[in-house]
Amino acid sequence: MPAYYLRSKPSLFQKTGLGMALALLLAGCAMGPAYQRPVVDTPAAWKEAPAVAGWLPAAPADGLARGDWWTLFGDPTLNQLAAQVQVSNQNIAAAVASVAQARALVGERDAARLPSVALSGSGQRAGGEGSSRAGNSVSATLGASWELDLWGRLQLLADGARASAQASEADLAAARLSALGTLASSYLQLRAADAEAGLLRSTVQGYERSLQIAQNRYSAGVAAQTDVLQAQTQLANTRADLAGVLADRAKLEHAIAVLTGVAPGGFALPVQSDVAWAPVVPAIPLVVPSALLQRRPDIAAAERAVEAANAQIGIQRSAYFPQLGLSASVGQSGSVVADLYRASNSLWAVGLSLAQVVFDAGAITSQVEGAKAGHAAAVARYRQTVLVAFQSVEDQLTQAATLAAQEGLRREALAAAERTEQQMLNRYRAGQVGYTEVVAAQASALSARRALLQLQVNRQVAAVLLVQALGGGWQAG
Numbered sequence: 001m002p003a004y005y006l007r008s009k010p011s012l013f014q015k016t017g018l019g020m021a022l023a024l025l026l027a028g029c030a031m032g033p034a035y036q037r038p039v040v041d042t043p044a045a046w047k048e049a050p051a052v053a054g055w056l057p058a059a060p061a062d063g064l065a066r067g068d069w070w071t072l073f074g075d076p077t078l079n080q081l082a083a084q085v086q087v088s089n090q091n092i093a094a095a096v097a098s099v100a101q102a103r104a105l106v107g108e109r110d111a112a113r114l115p116s117v118a119l120s121g122s123g124q125r126a127g128g129e130g131s132s133r134a135g136n137s138v139s140a141t142l143g144a145s146w147e148l149d150l151w152g153r154l155q156l157l158a159d160g161a162r163a164s165a166q167a168s169e170a171d172l173a174a175a176r177l178s179a180l181g182t183l184a185s186s187y188l189q190l191r192a193a194d195a196e197a198g199l200l201r202s203t204v205q206g207y208e209r210s211l212q213i214a215q216n217r218y219s220a221g222v223a224a225q226t227d228v229l230q231a232q233t234q235l236a237n238t239r240a241d242l243a244g245v246l247a248d249r250a251k252l253e254h255a256i257a258v259l260t261g262v263a264p265g266g267f268a269l270p271v272q273s274d275v276a277w278a279p280v281v282p283a284i285p286l287v288v289p290s291a292l293l294q295r296r297p298d299i300a301a302a303e304r305a306v307e308a309a310n311a312q313i314g315i316q317r318s319a320y321f322p323q324l325g326l327s328a329s330v331g332q333s334g335s336v337v338a339d340l341y342r343a344s345n346s347l348w349a350v351g352l353s354l355a356q357v358v359f360d361a362g363a364i365t366s367q368v369e370g371a372k373a374g375h376a377a378a379v380a381r382y383r384q385t386v387l388v389a390f391q392s393v394e395d396q397l398t399q400a401a402t403l404a405a406q407e408g409l410r411r412e413a414l415a416a417a418e419r420t421e422q423q424m425l426n427r428y429r430a431g432q433v434g435y436t437e438v439v440a441a442q443a444s445a446l447s448a449r450r451a452l453l454q455l456q457v458n459r460q461v462a463a464v465l466l467v468q469a470l471g472g473g474w475q476a477g
Helices: 010-015 019-025 069-073 076-088 092-112 151-219 225-259 289-295 297-319 337-342 363-429 435-469
Strands: 116-125 134-147 321-332 344-357
Touching: 010 225, 076 092, 076 151, 092 151, 116 151, 134 151, 151 225, 151 297, 151 363, 151 435, 225 435, 289 363, 297 337, 297 363, 363 435
Parallel strands: none
Antiparallel strands: 116 134, 134 321, 321 344
8 A cells, every 4th residue: 555545535634633643654655656657558560660671770879979860961051050049049949948947846846845044133223202312222132943844745846856957958858859859840841942943944944945936936837826825824823933933942051040040031041053052861760669668758747747747746745744844043142243242141941833734625636636636638639649659760761761752753753754855845846846845844744843853852851750759869888
């Protein structure tokens, strides 16, 4: 039977004189249940793990960067931005301050378990119309007080504060992981936007040449005016697409500026040519599902919240028992300051205080039940966090596998579309097909190029999301 069941019912304390005797016999008994981490069933392996397909090899952790996972993408600019985010991001700064605040509370709770000493002094001069002269009085007192932690209430308060501080540290790790993950995703998409803008600029130049060909053929009387109109329509639509991509790039640049703690107006990233864009999709080493419970900061924070809620049960139960305190003081008084040094003017006092609730209409019982319910809710939130974490990893494994399989198919489709485009242009120049077929072939080829480019950046983003789902970087051992 747990120790916290070794107590009389509240009515016994409230209605009989045996409460004090029983309280003294129970000195040192734990008020709260012994903390145990909530049990969660974990699978032996990931359902979507690529053990057979090999599309995402699990490299040994020793061969990869430890902690700085973003360096796996091989981009120096991304590395510089990541360093700036860790220093200047305001969400991270707020989380750092929350950790400091939580640690300060731990110090406050620990200090409450020790005696406190206070020094006080006073001096006054008093007189009146009926008195011959005014009188002086001075005093100095040194006092000490100490609440005896017979039932472990103060210890539980300190333990709860310590668990909350550890949860804040996990929240800081989660904030850092979120900021860096958002940075990496935004930056990779920005570079993909640069590549797509370069692709569209090249396509615009090609369409301008196609328009010139159509105009020449129309002027020579060998083509209809509709060929010119179709070429103009295609060119205008592509220019509009280019403007949209540039707008998206600007928004991504603004988001990166805010992540690095800089106003968008004072931040700029040079445009990278599509020729220089070489997307890297790193291999992500997988951990066993049970290790995820220690790696993910949101799971760690939820587990620490469970322990803090567990301590609250004991804190509320301690209200059934009396609070005892010791106090002592020594002081001097006199009419002048010199009197404070005379032994004959010294005063001292020692005391014992006791406070016990006699009748509260069931308030303490309700508080205890509320603490139990809070603990049950914290356990449920912890288990839900674990389940969502498992889901997140499985989702990203599925996404990464699907994108890897699609890339080969996209490349095949692009090769066929480009051959068709070139053949249609050649046949149009020879007068064998109408311009409508050329437009269709060009639109298909452009769509295939953009689809492959988007798939490549999606694979990079999926790798970032998998890193986040796995709890961040890798540590040896």
